[in-house]
Amino acid sequence: MAVQGHYDTRALGPDTTAGMGVQLLVLEVLCRVVGLGTAGWLTGSAFAVVTWAVLTLALRRSWSGPFGPANRVTLARAILVGGVTALVADSFDRRAPVAVLTALATVALILDAVDGQVARRTDTATRLGARFDMEVDAFLILVLCVYVAMPLGVWVLAIGLMRYAFVAASWAWPWLRGELPPSMARKTVAALQGIVLVVAGAGIVPREVAGAAVAGALALLVWSFGRDVRWLWRARPGTRGATPTCPRAVPDRRPARERAAAGS
Structure with a gap:
């Protein structure tokens, strides 16, 4: 998609900022439910901040218009991947809650088939959205590899x-x-x-x-x-x-x- 027009940070700021906020909320829930340790909390928090920073920079450089429903689905997947990342980081010091980790990763994989469909049906497919989707996929696979490599x-x-x-x-x-x-x-x-x-x-x-x-x-x-x-x-x-x-x-x-x- 050729990007034209003026970028308005106010139009996209709530989405990316809310995504980071939800990511931190998910980490807090994991802390209370499965006892997420310090390593997991710090890793998950770093993931949230880096995702917010990189996505915000990419949007400012090459985006025009609303964030869009497909990108919101991908952002939700990124939040789930952040939870998986935190649990994997925590598993180096303690036994990971396998059921929770598997559930988060499974939902993230299922949603991978959703954001593309949403983009096509709402006519909001973009190169940046596809790149965002691809990076989330690639990082989830890498994190799962780290977890499976342990045994x-x-x-x-x-x-x-x-x-x-x-x-x-x-x-x-x-x-x-x-x-x-x-x-x-x-x-x-x-x-x-x-x-x-x-x-x-x-x-x-x-x-x-x-x-x-x-x-x-x-x-x-x-x-x-x-x-x-x-x-x-x-x-x-x-x-x-x-x-x-x-x-x-x-x-x-x-x-x-x-x-x-x-x-x-």
Whole structure:
């Protein structure tokens, strides 16, 4: 979406500020219900402040108009992710309340399918909204990887770090920022990561089964990234016979993996 017009901080301030306030309220509830410790409280509070600061800065730089219902759904997901982050940070010193952590993560994953639908039905889809959605998804997967890595091993972190490694690689090799065609396989593999990690973290299956499932999810993710990298390599600018990128009404300059993760 081409952003035009004047940005009014008063129109968006209540949404982002209210989001931080609700995040702190959720942390207080966790303190009273499950006994959230100091590490969890501090980590959750830092998550709330950083989310508010980054989102506010992004809105000021590239937004015009109301915050919108889809972004409110994504903000609600971010609040749930903040709760999961606090519980995972607390689990290093004590046993985490698995049922609460699993419930928060599950609702956050379910809402991932809601904000996109709301954006399309209300005609409020934007690049910034898609980026916000993608960042919340990526961070939730990373946090779940940290939690599951405690019983299964640090290799699980590869799932959460792969997207960030891809983005870092695109700084060195700009052709990785090319545009990927839509892919149902890519979306399915991305969704599978969260489901498998939640099940593995919930402890409802034997450790060996959980390890095999997470390893399988990692293998699928490697395949998905590898396939996309291969496509981008063949379609890079200046390559003979490069496959043309998919047409868009408005140029989208986000890195390729971000657009893919956002479901665009």
